[in-house]
Amino acid sequence: MTLRDSGQYYHEVLKRIPPRAxxxxxxxxxxxxxxxxxxxxxNDVGTLRTxxxxxxGDEISLMTADRYDPTIxxxxxxxxxxxxxxxxxxxxxxxxTEHDALVAALRREGVEVVQVGSSPTDPKAMFTRDNxxxxxxxxxxxxxGPVGTAPGTGRRGxxxxxSRTLAGLGMPVLRTIHGSGLFEGGSFALLxxxxxxxxxxxRQNEEAARQIEEVLAVQGIRLLRxxxxxxxxxxxxxxxxxxxxxxxxxxxxxxxxxxxxxxxLKIRVVEVHHADNPRVLNCLAxxxxxxxxxxxxxxxxAERLVAHGVEVVPLDYAExxxxxxxxxxxxxxxxxxRH
Numbered sequence: 001m002t003l004r005d006s007g008q009y010y011h012e013v014l015k016r017i018p019p020r021a022x023x024x025x026x027x028x029x030x031x032x033x034x035x036x037x038x039x040x041x042x043n044d045v046g047t048l049r050t051x052x053x054x055x056x057g058d059e060i061s062l063m064t065a066d067r068y069d070p071t072i073x074x075x076x077x078x079x080x081x082x083x084x085x086x087x088x089x090x091x092x093x094x095x096x097t098e099h100d101a102l103v104a105a106l107r108r109e110g111v112e113v114v115q116v117g118s119s120p121t122d123p124k125a126m127f128t129r130d131n132x133x134x135x136x137x138x139x140x141x142x143x144x145g146p147v148g149t150a151p152g153t154g155r156r157g158x159x160x161x162x163s164r165t166l167a168g169l170g171m172p173v174l175r176t177i178h179g180s181g182l183f184e185g186g187s188f189a190l191l192x193x194x195x196x197x198x199x200x201x202x203r204q205n206e207e208a209a210r211q212i213e214e215v216l217a218v219q220g221i222r223l224l225r226x227x228x229x230x231x232x233x234x235x236x237x238x239x240x241x242x243x244x245x246x247x248x249x250x251x252x253x254x255x256x257x258x259x260x261x262x263x264x265l266k267i268r269v270v271e272v273h274h275a276d277n278p279r280v281l282n283c284l285a286x287x288x289x290x291x292x293x294x295x296x297x298x299x300x301x302a303e304r305l306v307a308h309g310v311e312v313v314p315l316d317y318a319e320x321x322x323x324x325x326x327x328x329x330x331x332x333x334x335x336x337x338r339h
Contacts, residue, residue, distance in 0.1 A: 001300070001326045001331075010134045015123075016140065020052075022116040024135045024144075025137055025172075026040070026137035026186055026219060029245070031137060031172075035170055035171070035172055036269055036337065037170075037335075039137060039139075039171050039172055039334065039335060040077065040134055040135055040136045040137045040138050040139070040334075040335065040336075041134050041135065041136070041140050041333055041334075041335070041336040042136055042190070042193050042336065042338045043086065043190045043192060043193055043241070043244065043336070043338075044191075044240075044241040044285060044333075044336075045081045045241050045242065045243055045244055045285040045287070045288045045289075045336075046287070046288065046336035046337045046338055046339055047286070047287040047288075047336060047337040047339070048106070048109065048284075048285070048287065048335075048336055049110075049111060049112060049334075049335040049336060049337060050112040050114060050333070050335040051106060051111055051112070051114065051292055051331050051332065051333050051334060052114050052115075052116060052128045052132075052162070052165065052166075052332040053099070053103060053106075053113060053114070053115060053116070053126075053128055053330060053331060053332075054096045054115065054116040054125050054126050054128050054302075055094060055099050055100070055115065055122065055199075056092065056123075056127070056320070056323075057092075057097055057098060057119065058119070058321075059119070059120060059122060059123050060090050060092045060095060060123050060225065061092065062077075062080065062121075062123055062324075063077075063082060063084045063089060063090050063123050064089055065087070065088055065089045068087045070087075073085075073086070073087070073131065074086065075089070075254055076089070078259065079148060079149045079150065079153070080148045080149075080150065080153040080154065080155075081122075081146035081148045081153060081154035081155070082122065082123045082124060082154075082325075083324060084123075084322055084323060085321075085322045085323075085324065086284055086322055090123075090319065090323065091319055091321065092157050095126075095319045095320050095323070096318040097269050098315070098316055098318070098319055098320050099320060099330070101316065101325060102292065102315055102317065102330065102331075105292055105313055106286070106292075107330075109286045109287070109290075111286065112335075113154050113167065114165065114334070115165075116128060116161055116162055116165050117161065117164060117165040117168065117186055118161050118165075119161075119166065120157070120158050120161045121152045121153070121157075122152075122153065122154060122155050122157070122158060123323065124146075124155050124158075124323065124324065124325070125155075125158050125161070125323075126320070126323065126330055127186070127323075127324075127325040127329040127330055128162065128235070128330065128332040129186045129325075129328060129330065129331060129332050130142060130144065130155070130158075130184035130185045130186050130234070130327045130329065131144070131158055131159055131162040131184075131185060131332065132162060132166075132185050132332050133183070133185050133212060133328075134185075134333055134334060135174070135190070135196075135215065135216065135219065135221070135330065136219055137164060137172060137219070138171060138172030138173060138248065139171060139172070139174065139334070140173075140174055140175045140176070140177065140211075140212055140215055140293065141159055141162065141163050141166075141173055141175070141176040141177065142159060142177050142183045142184055142185050142208075143156075143159065143163055143176070143177040143178065143181055143182055143183060143208065144156045144157075144159060144182075144184060145182050145184065145202070145203040146157055155184075159171075160178075162248060162332075163176070165296060166334075167331055169334075171334060172285055174215050175211060175212075175214075175215050177208045177211055177212075178211075179207060179211075179266050180205070180207050180226045181205065181207040181208030181210075181211065182203060182205045182207075182208050183198075183203075183204045183205075183206060183208035183209070184203050184204060184233070184234060184334065185199070185231070186198075186233070186234030186235065186236045186325075186328070186329055187189045187199035187203070187204045187228075187234040187235040187236070188212070188235065189235055189236070189239060189240070189241060190221075190241070191224075191241065191247075191262070191265055191267060192244070193221070194220060194221055194222060194223065194266060194298055195222050195224065196216055196221050196222070196224070197222050197223070197224040197226055197239075197258075198212060198223060198224070198225055198226070198235070199226050199227075199228045199232075199233065199234060199235030199238065200225055200226065200227050201227070201228040201231070201233060201234075202231065203233050203234070203246065204234075209223065209225055213270040219281060224261065226238075226255065226258055228253070230249050232253060234329075236280070236281070236282055236328045236329065237250065237253065237281065237282070237310075238250050238253040238254055238281075238302065239254065239268075239281075240281055240282065240285075240328055241285060242270070242283070242285050242289070242291050242305065242310050243285070243288050243289045243309075243310065244288055245266055245267050245268055246267065246268050246269070246270065246289075246299075246308060246310070247267050247268070247270070248267050248269075248270050248272065248281055248283065248305065249269045249270070249271055249272065249281070250271075250272050250281050251271045251272070252278075262288065268308070268310050270301075270304050270305055270310075271304070272301050273298065273300035273301045273303075273304060275298060275300050276293075276297050276298030276299075276300050277297035277298055277302045278297075279294065279295035279297050279321055279326055280293065280294065280298055280301045280302075280325025281301075282294070282321075282325065282327055282328040282329060283328060284327045284328050284329055284331050285328070286313075288339070289309055289310050289311060290310065290311040290312075290313070291305065291311070291312055291317075292313045292315055292327050293305075293309060293312050293313065293314060293327070294314075294315055294316070294317035294318070294320040294321060294326055294327055295314030295315065295316070296316055296317065296321075297321075302314070314330050315327065
């Protein structure tokens with residue numbers, strides 16, 4: 001019997017074609033070879049290269065003035081699971097103008113702007129941040145909390161639109177939060193290249209944090225958990241990184257032990273000024289020490305950032321903010337440089 005006809009044939013052949021675990025999946029050379037480019041982010045402030053957005057569209061028309069509830073001074077639909085801050089219906093034209101200005105500011109920074117494909121039906125779909133947790137090498141697709149009583153209502157379902165868009169780009173999906181896990185990406189931050197933080201609330205639970213932690217552990221990143229106060233939704237109402245060693249924080253929402261942790265990590269803090277609307281915190285770093293910030297929330301915090309060496313690009317985002325989120329919420333970074 002010849003070797004080729006024997007049971008030893010594949011042993012002889014395959015020992016000359018060994019599998020190679022290294023370089024690791026996240027290695028830039030391997031990413032470019034397999035996935036066409038390097039994907040993901042190393043931190044929350046590296047120069048932004050690619051970002052995912054969704055321009056508010058026809059779904060905004062679902063929020064009508066007849067849904068005003070004076071007890072909470074907002075439009076709200078318990079069945080469809082949406083709310084709008086105020087008693088009048090949204091001005092879609094103004095929202096689109098503001099969002100277009102945000103996109104224009106991103107493009108002036110050299111950022112590739114990707115729109116979510118197809119047409120999400122939920123009025124909150126413009127807040128793309130919540131659909132993903134982007135880490136080195138790819139994305140963890142989130143599992144949204146609100147589910148409406150009718151099909152296609154509530155934020156649950158946006159994940160499918162985003163997943164199809166990212167897959168079309170060729171971006172690796174490292175995991176999809178599944179089972180009973182709940183997580184929205186606005187409650188995740190990379191404090192540096194080895195420490196991340198998840199804000200837990202009734203929109204983000206321990207099961208999802210455990211699943212995210214499994215992905216991060218492979219990459220040598222430690223996950224901290226910060227319980228959010230009351231019915232606070234996301235961590236980006238408490239902390240946003242604006243430089244490698246500088247965070248903008250809402251001191252009223254930040255636990256004392258977490259302030260100590262930031263200090264141990266040698267992260268300095270700028271506190272949101274008490275005279276400003278706390279929503280000013282919801283800004284976006286486009287590179288280390290440069291942020292896009294909704295200036296209509298007040299100037300005092302911007303002045304504090306400037307005093308700490310941060311360049312502030314002011315944008316009017318007032319109408320979009322009535323929908324419950326800001327500039328940070330409206331952007332999901334897909335690729336950042338390391339520095």
